[in-house]
Amino acid sequence: MSFTGDLEHLPIVDVIQLLHATRKSGTLGVQGRRGECELVFDNGYIVSASNSQNMVRIGQILVERGAISSAVLEQTLQEQSRAGNDRRPLMAMLHEGGKISREEAAKGLETLIELTIVDILTWTTGTFSLDVDKVVLADEYRYFPEKLQQPINVNTQNVLMDALRIYDEKKRDGTLMEELGEAEAPPVAAEAAGRGGGLSANDLGLDGLEFLERRIPEVFSSLADFPAGIGSTATGAEGSGSLTPEERERLRTFLQQFTIRQVEAGGSRPPQAVILFSRDELLRYAVVTICRHAGILVFTTDDGEDLAPIIEQSLARRVLPVLVFDAPQSGAGALVEEQLVALRQQQQRCYPQLPIFQFAPPYDLNFSWQALSEGVRAVYPRPLQSRQPDSFIDDFTRFLESFRTGLDVYGDRSQESFLPRLQADLAGLRPLREAPEIALALLKSVAGLFERSLTLVVGPTELMAERGIGVAGEGTPSLGFRIPLAQPSVFRQVIEEKRTFFGPCEDRVLQEHLFAAIGAPLRPTVLLLPMRSRDKTVWLTYADFGAREVAPIPLALLEILAGQASLVLENAFYRKKLESSRGGK
Numbered sequence: 053m054s055f056t057g058d059l060e061h062l063p064i065v066d067v068i069q070l071l072h073a074t075r076k077s078g079t080l081g082v083q084g085r086r087g088e089c090e091l092v093f094d095n096g097y098i099v100s101a102s103n104s105q106n107m108v109r110i111g112q113i114l115v116e117r118g119a120i121s122s123a124v125l126e127q128t129l130q131e132q133s134r135a136g137n138d139r140r141p142l143m144a145m146l147h148e149g150g151k152i153s154r155e156e157a158a159k160g161l162e163t164l165i166e167l168t169i170v171d172i173l174t175w176t177t178g179t180f181s182l183d184v185d186k187v188v189l190a191d192e193y194r195y196f197p198e199k200l201q202q203p204i205n206v207n208t209q210n211v212l213m214d215a216l217r218i219y220d221e222k223k224r225d226g227t228l229m230e231e232l233g234e235a236e237a238p239p240v241a242a243e244a245a246g247r248g249g250g251l252s253a254n255d256l257g258l259d260g261l262e263f264l265e266r267r268i269p270e271v272f273s274s275l276a277d278f279p280a281g282i283g284s285t286a287t288g289a290e291g292s293g294s295l296t297p298e299e300r301e302r303l304r305t306f307l308q309q310f311t312i313r314q315v316e317a318g319g320s321r322p323p324q325a326v327i328l329f330s331r332d333e334l335l336r337y338a339v340v341t342i343c344r345h346a347g348i349l350v351f352t353t354d355d356g357e358d359l360a361p362i363i364e365q366s367l368a369r370r371v372l373p374v375l376v377f378d379a380p381q382s383g384a385g386a387l388v389e390e391q392l393v394a395l396r397q398q399q400q401r402c403y404p405q406l407p408i409f410q411f412a413p414p415y416d417l418n419f420s421w422q423a424l425s426e427g428v429r430a431v432y433p434r435p436l437q438s439r440q441p442d443s444f445i446d447d448f449t450r451f452l453e454s455f456r457t458g459l460d461v462y463g464d465r466s467q468e469s470f471l472p473r474l475q476a477d478l479a480g481l482r483p484l485r486e487a488p489e490i491a492l493a494l495l496k497s498v499a500g501l502f503e504r505s506l507t508l509v510v511g512p513t514e515l516m517a518e519r520g521i522g523v524a525g526e527g528t529p530s531l532g533f534r535i536p537l538a539q540p541s542v543f544r545q546v547i548e549e550k551r552t553f554f555g556p557c558e559d560r561v562l563q564e565h566l567f568a569a570i571g572a573p574l575r576p577t578v579l580l581l582p583m584r585s586r587d588k589t590v591w592l593t594y595a596d597f598g599a600r601e602v603a604p605i606p607l608a609l610l611e612i613l614a615g616q617a618s619l620v621l622e623n624a625f626y627r628k629k630l631e632s633s634r635g636g637k
Contacts, residue, residue, distance in 0.1 A: 055182040055353045056336065058344055059084065062351070062365065064172045067180055070361050072096040077184060084178030089168055093182075101168035111142055113163050119156040120146065295334075299445050306449045307341045314346045314456075325349040325371045326459065327362055329395070330378035330411075331387060338448075339376075342456050349373075354387075356395045363403060364556070364577065364602050372407070372604035374459065375399060379411040379434040380419070389419065400427060402601045407462060409455075415439070430458050473500065474609045481613075481620050488518075490624065491591045494583060494617045495519060501605050502579065503598030504570065506531065510547055510589050513537055522598060523570045533569040535561065546580045547589040552611055553580040566594070577602045581610060584618040585625060 055076075057067070064082065068091070071080065075096040082089045092100035111125045128145050143161070146152040152160075295303070326348055328339050336352040343350045349371065351362050359375070366373040377396050380389035396408065410423040411434040420431045432455055435447035477497045484490045491507050499505040499521040506520035517531035537544055541561035546553050556577050563572070573596040583591040593614070597603060 055351070055355070055358060056340065057180055057351050058349065059175055059178045059180060062180075062349070064169070064175070064180070066365055068098075068169070070365060071182065074357060074361055076182060079183050080180060081183065082172055082175070082178060082180045084175040086171075086175060089172050091165075091168070098165055101165040103168055103171060110160060110164050113167065114146070114152065114156070114160045117156070117160060117163065119152055119160060124151050295445075302445050303338070303449070306445075306452075307338065310342055310449075310453070310456075314342075324459065325366045325373035326351070326376060327359065327366070327373050328352045328376045328378070329356075329359065330354060330376075332378060335378065338452055339455070342452055343459070346456075348459065356398075359395075359399060360402065363399075363406065364575070367577070367602050367604055374407050374409055374429075374462065375403075376409045377411065379413050379436075381413070381436065393422070396423075396428075397426065403603060405603045409458065429462065432458070473497075474606075474613060477613055478616055481616055484620055485624050485627070487590075487621055487624060490617055490621050491583065491593075492519060494581070494591075494593055494614060495521060497613055498579065498581065498593050498595045498610065501603075501610075502595035503600050504573065505593065505595035506570070508535070508543075508592040508594055510591060511537075515543060515592065517566075517569070520570070531569075533565075535565040542580065543592065546582050546592060550582050550584055550587075550589055552582065552607065552614070554578070554605070554607055573597055574599050575602050579605075579607075579610075581614045583614055583621060585621050590621070 059082070067080065071093050073096070077094050077096075078092075080091045080093060082091075087103065090100075090102045091098055111120075111129065114120045115122055115125055124146075128142060128149070128151070132142060132145060143152075143157055147154070147157055324347070326339070326343055328336060328350065330336055330352065331354040340350045340352065349366070351366075351373075353359070353362065363373060363375070377392060378387060380387050380392050396410070399406065400408065407429045408427070409430045409432065410420075410428045412420040412423065412431050413436065414433040420433075423431050432451060435444055435451050437444045440447055477493070481490065481493055484493060495505055495507045502522075504520070504522040506523055507518045508515040509518050514537055515535040517533050517535075520531050523531070535543060537547070539561055542553055542557055542559040543561060554577075556575070558576060562578070567573075575597060577597065579593070579595040581593040581595075582589045583593065
């Protein structure tokens with residue numbers, strides 16, 4: 053099983069939550085300019101952490117916690133350095149010497165995990181990969197369960213929340229070393245403290261998918277250092293087996309030149325994501341390389357259970373992913389046709405609007421025809437080294453170019469189907485004069501994309517559900533139930549910031565008041581679209597997918613429509629005010 057991606061587009065917070073939600077076991081390796089970190093997972097729980105740059109040390113953690121003194125630490129470190137080949141982990145020496153209790157050892161290791169995550173939170177660039185075949189604990193952790201019979205099995209959600217709290221405090225106090233670009237100068241601590249606390253979406257990289265930009269990479273390190281293991285040995289399947297040194301060099305040269313051409317072409321592109329389901333390591337590497345420097349977010353996996361959470365992560369980040377399935381092949385560990393077709397059909401049922409591309413064996417026309425008849429958007433003949441060994445590199449590079457062109461063409465057309473609807477809805481808003489009919493028009497537009505939607509009137513202390521489509525009580529003039537605004541909630545956030553919210557939401561007020569009235573949807577992905585007047589939020593349009601799976605929506609177009617509704621509402625208020633003043637004369 054493999055799961056790889058780019059930190060610039062999927063922050064480490066989301067990666068950790070995804071692994072926890074899917075109960076993965078394995079080692080998550082994170083590589084960035086500041087080094088490498090590893091987090092070891094067991095059934096979704098973090099059981100070990102390590103940092104190659106030694107930015108976080110267990111001894112210092114124990115001193116800061118008051119578990120040991122600085123003198124005890126220094127003495128133990130000197131004993132450890134004199135031990136030579138008999139050197140043992142610091143935690144083992146402290147415990148065996150009676151310097152630390154089992155409980156303090158456990159808390160110290162939990163803190164080490166938290167601070168390792170805090171360090172990774174500052175990495176805005178880099179890559180991550182999950183290796184399920186590697187579950188090796190660092191020395192401190194390996195000693196702890198063996199000798200103390202108490203395994204470290206940290207609750208991922210709790211440690212992540214603690215890490216975010218520590219991150220926030222360190223940033224507020226100016227003690228956090230942020231990752232810098234090569235041309236940036238390090239900020240003064242006082243300036244960092246002056247920026248104040250509070251985690252923003254930008255701090256954690258959570259808004260990165262809305263502003264994907266094409267850029268010149270500083271160093272083509274991933275190309276210059278073509279991974280030694282990729283293409284050097286046969287995979288057991290017939291796709292991409294072992295390559296000769298000459299073939300590896302030809303492929304490396306192609307990838308480098310292709311990437312440079314794409315970057316130099318410049319221009320902007322809509323946010324785009326690709327989810328590649330494949331067990332071919334060379335194919336995964338090549339697809340990631342031809343996409344990532346053009347601003348296309350790429351995930352790769354060979355576990356069908358990963359697809360749904362990755363798809364929903366992409367949709368929640370306002371990006372419509374293209375799901376790509378590798379060709380079925382023969383050989384040990386290869387993708388079997390029956391299983392692949394069943395998995396593809398399952399995703400089509402769950403996400404009917406999701407575009408799917410299929411790679412196909414060039415010799416099997418029936419497979420290609422079946423895929424197209426089932427609604428697959430595009431089929432690409434996939435070169436197989438076992439059948440075309442002499443021309444494989446030439447065929448493979450042409451295949452990659454064709455695939456990237458297909459992504460570009462689809463990206464340009466992906467929202468075209470929504471434009472006529474937007475134009476019609478905008479035209480329908482212009483003649484409206486009354487606030488309720490303006491809000492209703494926006495509600496109907498949203499209802500065309502969601503299964504359930506309703507309008508919430510914003511009052512000083514509460515929201516009132518006014519009209520609904522697809523929800524209980526929709527036939528009455530007014531739904532009538534109310535949602536208090538006294539507590540912090542996603543509703544208050546949208547009202548105060550006047551910004552749209554779309555994504556998974558576990559908000560307590562949402563669950564206890566809105567879901568209690570209309571029932572909870574299958575998935576907690578919701579839309580809250582504000583409508584403003586006189587610089588205040590006066591209406592919220594709420595929507596969810598009801599009993600359906602999450603589907604892609606043209607969020608940017610909905611925001612345009614809400615902005616136009618706000619302008620029409622503003623004009624209606626000014627028109628009434630003008631008419632009132634004239635009537636009084």
